[in-house]
Structure formats: structure tokens, C-alpha cells
Amino acid sequence: MRSTKPRRWGERLIEGAIKSTGIATIVFVLLIFVFLLKDSLPLFGHAKQTASLLGTRWLPTSEPEQFGLIPLLLGSLYVTLGAMVISVPLGVACAIFIAELAPQWLRELLKPLVELLAAVPSVVFGALGVLLLGPWFAKTLHLPVGQFAALGSLLLAFMAIPTIVSVSEDALHAVPRALRAGSLALGATHWQSITRVVLPTARSGLIAAGLLGLGRAIGETMTVLMVTGNAAVIPQGLKGFILPVRTMTATIAAEMGETAHNSTHYFALFFIGLLLFLITLVVNVVAEVVVHRMGREAK
Template sequence: MLSSTVTSLTVLLIVVFLFKEGVGVFDKTAMEEGFVIAINKNNPVDKLSSEQIKNIYDQKIISWEEVGGKKDSIFLFRVDDISNFYTDEQIGENFEMLPYRLSSLVDSFPGVIAFFPEKYLDKNFKGKKLEADKVTLAEFFGGEEWFPTAHPSAQLGVKPLILGTLWVSLGAILLALPLALAAAIYMSEIAKERVRRIMKPLIELLAGIPSVVYGFFGLVVIVPLIQSTFGVAVGETGLAGSIILGIMALPTIITISEDAMRNTPRAMKEASLALGASKWQTIYRVVIPHSISGISAGAILGIGRAIGETMAVLMVTGNAAVIPHGILEPMRTIPATIAAELGEAPNGGLHYKALFALGCVLFIITLFLNLTVEFISNRKKAHKH
């Protein structure tokens, strides 16, 4: 009673903490703190998304027309460029004239967009300061770039990470499921009791190997193998992650489906055999349909394990946070991102909160999977009586 209460409370606390920190990301702006973006006061543009800001900064967008303004080319001004316009004397020895000069510069170029630190903002600034928007849900889930340390505006699109996670996990389950099913059928229906007694603990042993060791194995064996087999430039791909995760998910799926298959009533199997069905027909038509909910529960728990797995994936998938177009590309998963970046993210900052929000996304995915398992096994009980 007490212990279960404590456990439930702990779990609840962790979840509340996770969500409290994670939701905080939508209370922050993607702009780097202490920086100002200013434009000419006659420019009709009021708002720029963080993606637009980044593209302007990288000079991928060069006309105001592209962001809903006039037909005018963008004049990108960084604070370091000031010496091209004013002499050191005009700026002053300790930059005391800089705010004034910035103000008049922004005023005199209609197509300007200026990035500079907030401390150089003049009291009577003649330009228009763009208010930085808070991070939106659409930006977070719809953005196609994850670059939380980008200057001057962080890119917090989690799409590549979610897609990476799904690609790797889906690949893992596609590889693991047939193999696991075959193993479960063999152990529950075909193997002699003696063989089964040896094999079962061996398979369960797989679950006890630390994931770092799987990562080593993947890095040393599977990555070079993929590189040479498919002729790709780097072997650290989604496929390598899928293979490793597939192996890691095997014991879960095998154990659960085997238990389900062994629960098939002997009478039911005998009934099938007595009707002249062969052993394989009996497995295919009676044992598998009877244990299908156990098998699906095993598969879903296996996916759950694959989705949440961090270390082995971090080591073998190449960790490129770009939207993947195939399994043979480097990918980055959500857990790997959190593990790799949290140490460098300043406590309480935008990046930090964004990682917590990622944790929330992961939590919701696994929660959904667990609820599905619950639903399936409940349906099984209802179905029986």
C-alpha cells in the first residue's frame, strides 16, 4: 500500500516536472536573448518567424517580397559591419556613439534589417524594432530544422527528430517481428522441452546486455557492414539503428508471444489436429489467432523499448538532425538528441526547455503505445468471456 503510493507519487512527480519544464518552451522567444532585430520605420513588415530570420541571416531570402513586404531587396546589416559606414571616431572610442549611429543608419536605408545587441539600442531609436514572437506549437511540430543554437534565432523544428525516431523504430520492428515470431513459434510449438529449457534463458539473457555494449557491437560490426553492402558514404545510418534496436527488442517480443502461444489450450490444438489439420495448419490457423493479442502486445512493447532506447542509437545512427528520406541516411532520434544536448544546454534556457518538451513528446508516444497494449489485452479478456 505505502510502497505503491510512493511509487505512484514519484512517477506523477516526474511527469509533472517534465511537463512543467517542457511547456515552458512555448513561453520563450526563439530569438537569442539580448539581441534586437530592427528595420526601417517605413517597412510594412511587422513580424518575422524564426525560420525567416534565419534564412535572411543566411541570405537565403534576399527580397522583402518573400516575407510579405515591398518589392525591395534586403540589406542585411550585422553590428560588425558598422566600420564600413562610420569611422572609429564617429563611433567613439568606447562605442558611446554607436546607438545613435545605428539609429540613423536604420533610418536612412529603407531595405535594411539590422541585428545588434540590445545594449546598443538608442533611447530615441528611429527604426522599427521587430518584436520576437514566442515559440509556437506550429513552429515546434511543423518546423523542419532542429538547430537550437543557431544565431540569431534558434530553430526548434522537431519534425526531423520525430521522423528519425519513427523511421528507426519502424525499421527495428519490421526486422524484429518476423524473427521473433519464428523463434516464439519454434520454442512454444516445435522445440523439445529440453531445447526450450536451454534457449529460453539464453534469449532472456539478451535483455540483460547493457545497451552501450549493443552500441559497440553496432559500431564495430554493423556500421562497416552496411557501408560496404550498400555502398553508402557513411555506415552510420537509420538502418544500423534499426538493426541494433531490432536485436534489443527481440527478447521482449519473443518472451511475451511465446507465453501467449503456450497459453493456447491444449484442447484447442488437439481439436484442430483431430480434424486432420497438420501441425503447421494448426499453428497458423489456431495458435496464432488465439495468441494474437499477446503477440501484438509483445510487438508494441518491443516498439516502446525501441523508441525509448538512447545509447545504442546515439552510437550508430549518425545523428544528423535533418528530415530523413530513406533508411540509409543518418538520422537522429528524440532520446539521442536529449542525451547528447542536455549537458550543453544552459539551465533554464530556451534550448534546455526545448529538450524537455522533446521529452514530453517521447513520453506521450510511449504512453500511447502502453495504452494500446492495455486496450488490446483488455479486449482479449472481454473476448473470452
């Protein structure tokens, strides 16, 4: 075996390099976290700015500066919630349609189509909103402006739907055929089998689908920036949906370009980034845990 040793050395090196790329992914996530933390911590050096974080006004360029996050958090909440209300039922219904109802040819048409939907760049959805849908909604529904929260929700919903459809469909496919057969053999209609056996069995997968869609919607930037009007106000009740709002992501995108490096404003934007990072982290980890549990239940 000694004679092969030199070559083994080369292989060791390559294998080490390969392994290090795997570990690099962990390092990247940690790096992102560290850099977000590093550039948002200075914000807490000034008592006054720290206190203003919980305020209701986001006025980064006024004197004195105010960095109230409440309107931004609520803005994100409104837009995301609206997107979920639209996308979860539609996405799950579409997944059921594809997995259970559609004939083979339609399924083979729909699946790539949904995948393609996911590939449409977010600026394109934004442009559609600005150029066509916004003005059209404003005119048809007599809204005060063509840029409002619900329009963001609608477009985000269509961006979250592909994720929801594909994860839900996987979950539905993971339901053993024997359970469907068992249900049908007891005299259940197909629809009864879907609602009483298939959906409950696929429950965790469907929840994960919703969570992953949620993660996508919270983090979406360009579309929201373009169509929701970006007014940092506190949305009031249901009416808030037809008025402009400003989300966390849009705030970063709109303001970072005009901010002096290492200013308080700069730190505040990084802090918003840190919050977004943590929120999506929690959502994705929970989704992963749920999916993992589904995998175990299937056995």
C-alpha cells in the same frame, strides 16, 4: 481483544507503510509527468520558438534558434519502423519455434538465452555498431557513411526481440490445449493448427507483444545515439534508411549535457522528453488493454 491492541498499532503502521509504497508508484509516474511538463511549458512563452516547433530545422544553437521537431520525429519513426519490420516477424517466429516446435532441451536452452539477450546493455550494442557493424556495412554495401538509420533499426530490433519473444510465447501458451487437440483431431497438420487456430486465438497477445517491443524501440537511447549518425535532417524515402538520422532520444542525450539550465534549448529538450513520455505511455496502455482483453477472452 483489548490486550492485543498495542501490537496491532505497530502492525497498522507497518501495513500503512507498505500500502504507501504501492501508492508511491502512482506518485512517481505523476511526478515524472509533472516535472517534464513544468520544464517544457516555458517553451511556449515565446511565440517565435513555439512556431518553430513545427518547422523542418532543428538548429538549437544558431541565431535565431530553431526547434523544428519534424526531422527528429521522422528520425525516430524511421529507426523504430525499421526495427519493427525486422523484430516482429523474427520475434513471433522465434516464439512459435520455442512454443510449438523446439524439443524440450532446446526450449530450455533458448529461453534463458533470449532472456540473456535482453540483458546486454545498450551501450554494448552501440559499441558493436560503431566498432564492427557500421564500418563493415559501409565497406560491403558501399555506403557513404558507417552510421545510418537502418543500422540503428537492426540493433534496436535485437533489443526489442526478447520482449516480443517472451510476450508472444506467453500468448501462445495461453491457447488452450483443447483447441489444438480439436484441430488435430479434424485432420489438420500441426502447421495448419498453428496458423488457423493457435495464432488467431493468441492474436491479442501477439499484438501486445509487438506494441511492447515498439515501446522499447522508441525509447531506446544509447545505441541509436552511437550508431545513427545524429544528423537532424529529414529522411527521404527508402534512401533515408542508409543515411544518418537523428532520433528524439538521441537528441536529448547528446544535447542536454551542453545546455544552459532554463534556456530555451533546455525547455525544448524537456518538451521532447514529454512527447516521448506520452508516446510510450499510450503504447504501453494500449498494450495493457489488449493483454487484459486477452485474459478475459481466455476465460
